[in-house]
Amino acid sequence: MRWIAALAALTALRLAVAAVLPLAPDEAYYWVWSQDLQGGYLDHPPMVALFIRAGTLIAGETPLGIRLFGPLSLALGSVLLALAAEDLFPGRKAGVWAAALLNATLLAGVGAVAMTPDTPLLFFWTAALWALARLHRTQDGRWWLAVGVLAGAALLSKYTAVLLGFGIVVWLLLDATARRWLLRWQLWAGGALAVAVFAPVVLWNATHDWASFAKQGGRAGDWQPGQALRFIGELIGGQAGLATPLVFVLCVAGMGAAAWRWWKTRDGAALLVAVLTVPGAAIFLWQATGSRVQGNWPAILYPAAAIGAAALLTAPAWLRLRWPALILGGVMSAVVYVQALAAPFPLPRRSDPTLARLGGWPDFLRDVDAAMTREGARFVAAEEYGLASALAFGLPRGRIVVAMDPRWRYFSLPAPEPGVTGLLVRSERRGEGPPLWPGAQPLPEGEDRLVRHRNGIEAEAYRLHRVTTGAGQPPAALLPRPGS
Template sequence: MSGREPAATPAGWWIALLALTAARLGAAALLPLSPDEAYYWVWGRDLQPGYLDHPPMVALWIAAGTALAGDGPLGIRLLGPPALALASLAVAGAGNALFPDRRPGTWAAALMNAMPVTNAGAVLMTPDTPVFVFWCLALWAAARLHASGDGRWWLAVGGFAGAALASKYTAALLGAGLLLWLVAEPSARRWWRDWRLYAGGLLAGALFLPVVAWNAAHGWASFAKQGGRAGAGEDFAWRFLGELLAGQLGLASPVLLALCAVGVGAAAVAWARRGAGGAGLLAALTLPAAALFLWQATGSRVQGNWPAILYPAASVAAAAFTARRWQRIGAWLGLGLTVLALVQAAAAPLPLRRGTDPTLARLGGWPGLAREAEAARRAAGAAFLAAEEYGLAAQLALHLPPGVPVVAIGDRWALFGLPAPPAGEAGILLRSLRRGEGPSLWSGAAPGGEVVRARDGIEAERYRLLRVETPPPGQPAALLPRPR
């Protein structure tokens, strides 16, 4: 181990990081909001210690951003780009601390920032953004702990790990990786006798305690929902493994994914053969979690964004153990794919259909849909617009003209502190035709036409309009907030 501080980072690297952050802020302001982002904006207007889907950190970030910049895309996403710049500094510092002789830090940060998944997390505001940032900061603190031998770093590790766990439950894999390293790495076993290890753990637990308390007060709803996703299904399915691999090829980019795999493998070999504790830390933070995701994909779908938390440590390993020439190729390819995706999302120069353009499916046509829905509401003389899908309801709340009530219905809304809709009023419900024609949650719904969400004339989704009345008492429903 070495406590030697890394030399100053080149000025060009700082300029590139500032330029990248400015570009991400511009993209955050220009790109349309996704349904999930709109839904998390509702969270930010009803702050709680927990929610059905995730812990509350993303709501806190959105509340802070919208307080500074308003309820538009920039305000909702405001904290993402500067936070990713901080995460980049953390990864660079971690790489230089773990390998002071090779000093791979700036290249590790460059590889991580070239990945499309990192840029998506920097621009779009979901729970993946804060958990990724705090994971990077925890990696940096653990690297400084290993390099310096100073046990006070355990307090920083615990604080960042607790903040990551208050962002998304998959941060538990960070604790599992650190535990494996403490058990398997001989030079780290001495920390079991140091009170600061346990103080860091207590700090992490204290930061997560409000989430536990919220779950206890709400029938363990969030733990049950997310815990139900753990584990593989009963039947082995190659297609889920194929989806996971294809997703990572697109989100990390092919060359960078290969470099990360080779780098982590080389780090594991260096740990096993030479007792390289710093390389072992990287292997412990990636390999068990990667194995878990692969195992889960043998029987159920693993969302492509879930493994994003593995790439900070994997990028350090790639920068330390692979050829610089391939790192340059991978970085340029990753950035090129990122630019293509962002341009398509913002301007749609390619007239792609929904099945080949995820930006159309998630981001396209929401303001136009709100205008069509509002015209239908006025024509019907209805008092409100409504939706059963939480993302659709939140998009309507963001895009409809001021003063138009938006009602959301479903069990999840019983866990919010939002007001109930006024009784005895008629409204128009939007229901996606892609989700089938099953029975509505609204009793007595009557057909009322269709509206289409489209971008530049290309259909993204079609919605059935149903005439409904305010849900009866006892039916979970909420009157959603509107932009201030």
């Protein structure tokens, strides 16, 4: 099939990009997780760490190893999405278009070459959607067992997967055909499997003061009239950019078409698409009335929305938008790839996320290593968890990296040896306040500043301080090193 060949070629391209780009600090942080596997972490559940551990076992502790399952999971998820569309709306030939629309988004195309918790979340959410479509098509209750395992794996990836469970419950309550499953054991067995898969996160929280649940539960919206319009505008504008403008329009229209079709015909397939998109969109809009919604959070809405767009927008005007949407999405993804790899456009940090996250790391790491040698530092330390993790992954073998942040007390990592002198690397973006490390002494002028840059354009500047380990310092840990 030609579309499978195109998907394979696109996946190969994404793997090549993933192998060449330096790691972003967050990716290095999740790599640290993979070196200290637990049932949960302060920020998220552990699935991203499992993805990374599996990838590095295959391709080594390299950028490709860390990101390996990003392009691969998106490829498999695209196939499952196509199958789900065919099961929900047979005869409409919507599967290939649904998969193509998803792949045309920056959320998927760029997200596939960055390993974050959204990577496994998007895969398992899509796989659960496929299992639900199989259930709807076959009416074979055993598919509830697959739904349970996959939904549990999605929740083991990121807490926003709770929206998947919410959508399923709404579908069961509103659809007369689906409602009969409430009396069947398969549904409840699937629910028990989902709970069992998620149980390690509950157990980890129970033994760590419910830290992760408390942290993520504190993100609830709080109505702020002065900021609401701004945050909502940022959310909608950000989604139009990250989904790419035409795909965004098609997906929003697909959501609306699914809800309208169910309202008019009580079509259970359309209802399934609607409950996996509309409630989530409403919740994110509500969240934006009180705080900023990160652009990646709504990514989970796009698989079902793409099915709605491909299967239900059949008017000629909508059909004419399909190819332009794919072309525009492909061009935008290609521009981001090229900018991240070669930076042909001399954009400042505020206009270039690839510069802020990826730019200049190899040279900066060499500068830090040289500063350690010059100062005779036994270790290098950082207050920011992402910066510390980037140093731990990227510095030459043999260098010791100390991380300072209260979050490290939730890891089973060793504490630094007392009475040892090293360098503290501190971003100027943290402000002019003193370092958290007690007794930190700035280096002499001319030796106290490093700049991470790409092609002469500054990505971030850092100050260097001389520090000594000892009693009274904030929580600190020795970070693992590749090959250690």
